[in-house]
Amino acid sequence: MMSTPVIGDRYWRGFGFGLIVAFLAFLAWKTSGEPWCAPSAPSWLPWAEPEEHCVRERISALAGWGAVIVALPTVRMLAKQIRDADQFHKQTIAMAMEKQLILASRTRRRVNNEQRRIDRIKANIANMNASAGSTGHPTMLTQATAKMVVKLAENFDERDFDEFENITFVGATYLRSVRKALGAAQQIASPASKTSGGTTLSARDLNRIDNAVTRAQTHAKRLEEHAKRYLKRWEG
CATH class of the missing domain: 1.20.120 (Four Helix Bundle (Hemerythrin (Met), subunit A))
Structure with a gap:
């Protein structure tokens, strides 16, 4: 039968959780001294209005990279599950044969x-x-x-x-x-x-x-x- 890697799964789940915590802590530290939203410098165009630069925009820009980092352990676990499933399939065929x-x-x-x-x-x-x-x-x-x-x-x-x-x-x-x-x-x-x-x-x-x-x-x-x-x- 296919064995369940309990220890390995716990390790990688903890690793993923640690990355999330570290990422959020970095954002909190980086943006702690900035207001949630601040206007940009006045534009030299008389009809242009000042733009807002918000912390949420920075978070949104970095969210993609954070998702990639967090997804790495999941990809690793999925690859291992695929290998285990393939081994289990071979064993099933061998038993049938x-x-x-x-x-x-x-x-x-x-x-x-x-x-x-x-x-x-x-x-x-x-x-x-x-x-x-x-x-x-x-x-x-x-x-x-x-x-x-x-x-x-x-x-x-x-x-x-x-x-x-x-x-x-x-x-x-x-x-x-x-x-x-x-x-x-x-x-x-x-x-x-x-x-x-x-x-x-x-x-x-x-x-x-x-x-x-x-x-x-x-x-x-x-x-x-x-x-x-x-x-x-x-x-x-």
């Missing part, structure tokens, strides 16, 4: 976890391709790699990704197409994830898994970039 900030932070954290999983899957696929190419044997999808592919597909179905893309534009169809590709890869990898020895795969099926994981990797990087940018905008 708390849910979105938590969502963006959670999305970034989950994307980082999935990127590490993707790196391991990509490394295993590269090793499988190298082994099959050197031995001439069919490609073997291990149970551990198959489980990671299944888990990757499940995690990309999390609602957090949908909710985050609702508050910031990441792409119109990217997530949908990535989920579709991962769903197909999950179907291929699912039998191997339940077999301790793994299963053999055709080059076509392994390529489909590799392509799906690559698309997930690209979208994960895109999500991470948008999450960082969103957090920097509201927290920085």
